[in-house]
Amino acid sequence: MRADESPDxxxxxxxEQGATLHRLAVLLGAEEGSGRIVRGALLALHRRGHRLIDPAERVEFLQETVVHAARSVRPPQQPLDLPSVEDPRQGDLLRALSALPPRMAELIVVSHYLAVFGPELAGIMRMSLRACNQKLEIARETLRANLDDGETPPAGLEALSQEITAALRASARTVQAPGTDTLAAELEQLGEGGQLRFGPRSVVALTIAALILGLVLAAVTNPAVAPAEMPHASPDAGTEPTASRSMPAMVRGIPIYYIGRQDGAMYRELRDLSSSGDLVRSAVEALLTVPPADPDYESQWDSGQVLDIEQNADSIVVDLSADAYADIDGAQEEEQARNQIVYTVSDLVANPDLSVRFRSEGRTPPGAFASDTGFKREGLDPMPLVWITTPRNLARLSPGETSIVGTIKPGYGDPVVRVVNSETGKVMLEEAAQTATVANQDGWRVWSVKPSLPAGRYEVSARVEGTAGRTIAETKTFEVG
Structure with missing residues (x-):
């Protein structure tokens, strides 16, 4: 937040953006959680308001957060189910779009509904520019081919893009706005310590705006296409049972390592992955395809395929398609990408001395990934100074005593842990954590706090003084109840 910026x-x-964000979440298959997703995005932006001061960056952050939060609540292989419209041509286009593989459909929805392309779209999707452009081109060509009935000449890509945008916006207009009274209260009550306080005039303005927004959306919504009749409830006899029967078993708590956007350090998330019989392969595939749940993390891998995994007692050979390496540019990104795979697979097989060698379609990989002896972990060097390991980001916990656990590198003081109710701004806990005096077998000092928390949404932060008096902090959000 700029010094001269209005507090509201x-x-x-x-x-300006509330209705668009809500409709975006619904188009991406998160109708039931859309209100929570939009609220979470706004509150996350408020926490970062001092860092994100450019208006365009703030909007992009909200869009990015909503896209990935919507993806996280939708089963991985579940197709998008776009609200139907009256226009026959638009209806055909929306059905063809819904029939695409979910990631293809998601990319088209985000780009054409929001009218963002190029670097902005790549940022929202957490992809490299090259990979994003290639995948969007493939998605549009696939959609155009699926629409070809053999009689009508297929539309050009520019004309098709205009049709897609018109159809998506018509579909979005059938989505009614959620209630906004609780959001006004949340924004008003954000607590002390960097929180936002609104005077009565601002709250009144927000309430009036919310009422007007609801009336306008109600006026433009076609009653014949009410939310209760959206495709979530409309039957498709052959689709639902088949998807249910083919749902693979899930393995919980697979370690996947991502890169911190702010500090470039490596952070671990525990993810639930489909059991394919080869967990190492599943974990590496997740690095290439599964975005981090925490918006503060990213991956240097965003395309390509796992071709083969060869595993021995003390070494693993990871063979990737050539395009997996194509968008990793520069020594820092190359080192981070290597470490992501090395730390992920060595953590998974519980072998800190594991050697990982890379291949590209069975041949020698690009220079930074080539090594006859392979790559090993570099201890704690790539890791953050302080880390929250439990709870996971966006976890749901039971009310009562909550165990918050983390680690800190040896040689630094005890971290100060702060737990804030994101809905009310009330500080539930702020104290130095109980921290082990000696490091564990992995080299970390483990810390913990155990606040008693009622139902609600919370943000926990752990901070410590780093070198040169710089404060280092890690933050996660979770829900109780």
Whole structure:
């Protein structure tokens, strides 16, 4: 937040973007959780308001957060189910779009509904520019081929893009706005310590805007296409049972290592992955295809395929398609990409001395990934100074005593842990964590706190003084109840 900025900037941003963000979440298959997703995005932006001061960056952050939160609540292989419209041509286009593989459909929906392309779209999707452009081109060509009935000449890509945008916006207009009274209260009550306080005039303005927004959306919504009749409830006899029967078993708590956007350090998330019989392969595939749940993380891998995994007692050979390496540019990105795979697979097989060698379609990989002896872990060097390991980001916990656990590198003081109710701004806990005096077998000092928390949404942060008096912090959000 700029020094000269009005304190109600978040209110005004919600007035401008709230309806679009809600409709985006619904188009991406997260109708039931859309209100929570939009609220979470706004509150996450408020926490970063001092860092994100450019209006365009703030909007992009909200869009990015909504896209990936919607993806996280939708089963991985579940097709998008777009609200139907009256226009026959638009209806055909939306059905063809819904029939695409979910990631293809998602990319088209985000780009054409929001009208963002190029670097902006790549940022929202957490992809490299090259990979994003290639995948969007493939998705549009696939959609155009699926629409070809053999009689009508297929539309050009530019004309098709205009049709897609019109159809998606018509579909979005059938989505009614959620209730906004609780959001006004949340924005008003954000607590002390960097929180936002609104005077009565701002709250009144937000309430009026919310009422007007609801009336406008109700007016433009076609009653014949009410939310209760959206495709979530409309039957498709052959689709639902088949998807249910083919749902693979899930293995919980697979370690996947991502890169911190701010500090470039490596952070671990525990993810639930489909059991394919080869967990190492599943974990590496997740690095290439599964975005981090925490918006503060990213991956240097965003395309390509796992071709083969060869595993011995103390070594693993990872063979990837050539395009997996294509968008990794520069020594820092190459080192981070190597470490992501090395730390992920060595953690998974519980062998810190594991050697990982890379291949590209069975041949020698690009220079930074080529090694006859392979690559090993570099201890704690690539890891953050302080880390929250439990709970996971976006976890749901039971009310009562909550165990918050993390690690800190040896040689630094005890971290100060702060737990804040994201809905009310109330500080539930702020104290130095109980920290082990000696490091564990992995080299970390383990710390913990155990606050008693009622139902609600919370943000926990752990901070410590780093070198040169710089404060280092790790933050996660979770829900109780």
């Amino acid at each position: 900037w978040l209110v005004r941003l919600y007035e």
